[in-house]
Structure formats: C-alpha cells, structure tokens
Amino acid sequence: AQSVSQHNHHVILSEAASLELGCNYSYGGTVNLFWYVQYPGQHLQLLLKYFSGDPLVKGIKGFEAEFIKSKFSFNLRKPSVQWSDTAEYFCAVNPGGSSNTGKLIFGQGTTLQVKP
C-alpha cells in the first residue's frame, strides 16, 4: 500500500534558521507530490507541487522542495524561517498517470514552531 512518511514530528527553530523537513513515500510508479501548510485554526493551503520536469520546485513564501526519485523523497526547505511560518506541514502523494483517482495520501504532518 502507498504510504508517506515524515520523519520530523516536531521541529523548533529560531527565526532566520534554515529549515529542512523530510518526506519519503512508498510507490513505485509515477507520482504527483505536494506540500501543504496548515496555519493554526485554518485550512490546508498548497505550498508547492511537483508533477514532472525540474525536480527542484519553488513554492510560495520562499519554500522549495527537491524530488529525488532514487530516494523516493520530496524534502521541503526554506533558507531562513520567520515566526509566521509556525504551522503544521503536510507532505502528500497521489499516483500520476491513468491510475490516478485524485486520492491524496498524507504524511503524519510536522509541527514547526519558530521562536521570535
């Protein structure tokens, strides 16, 4: 069965520190990859996505992620975090191609706390 694993459950950083959140998935075929952010008390918002092409994708608010096919990974990065980045971050996968039903499989989420 497909699954998504986020290694960091709770990350605490000071402002201006660099961020990297790990995400690995288990699926052998073509995948679409996503990172969503959920600010406290709000709905999920798309940070960035990867469908094909350049494995380094840039998203909103200075976030980027790199797809490494050989490692089944899609790690999220930001060079300098801000207090406003405090939120829950979710990695998600759905299979691309003809078998895609739109079903997103989410990781467990990573809580990021940025100290001012």
Added chain:
Amino acid sequence: DTAVSQTPKYLVTQMGNDKSIKCEQNLGHDTMYWYKQDSKKFLKIMFSYNNKELIINETVPNRFSPKSPDKAHLNLHINSLELGDSAVYFCASSPSYNSPLHFGNGTRLTVT
C-alpha cells in the same frame, strides 16, 4: 468569495444523534472530496465524487453517507454519531485528478 465553503464551522452533539455537514465550491471543479483529520492531525480521505458520481469510498462506516446533488455540492450525513467520530472534517475540490486540492475551512465535530 470563499472558494470552498463548509457549514457549520463547529458542531457539538450527543452520541446517537444524526447530523449533516454541507460543502459548496464555486470554482467550477468536477471533483469533490471529504477528508477526516483526527486528534493527531492525521488526514485521511473518506470519499470523493466526480461530477456527482462516487469515485472513492474508503473503509468508512456506513453510518457516513455522502450526497452530491450537483457537482458544486458534496454533503456529508452521519447517523448514530459515536465518540470516535469527533474530528475535523475537511471538504476539498479539484478540477481534475492530477490537480492540487482546494480545501474548505473545516468543520470541527465534537461528540459528547
């Protein structure tokens, strides 16, 4: 204008009651979804509809019944509510299976 709107935002009810959550999207998307977020913030798909047709029905108790009167609406009816149904329920929509999902603000259901 809210793209995906859910009502109510909060729902507190007693065990055994029947309740409904409504969802509407004004994005013109063909596909709509219901996701459940548990107390540990884990998100799991429950149902999806494409143009009023049921596409995904995960292993959800049959006390949960989705209804899609048209492609802009996907409601969730829950019978005989149980304590374990307490969660945040998110509606979402997308224009196609390969597109990102647009989520509603969620409905926090508390069963006492």
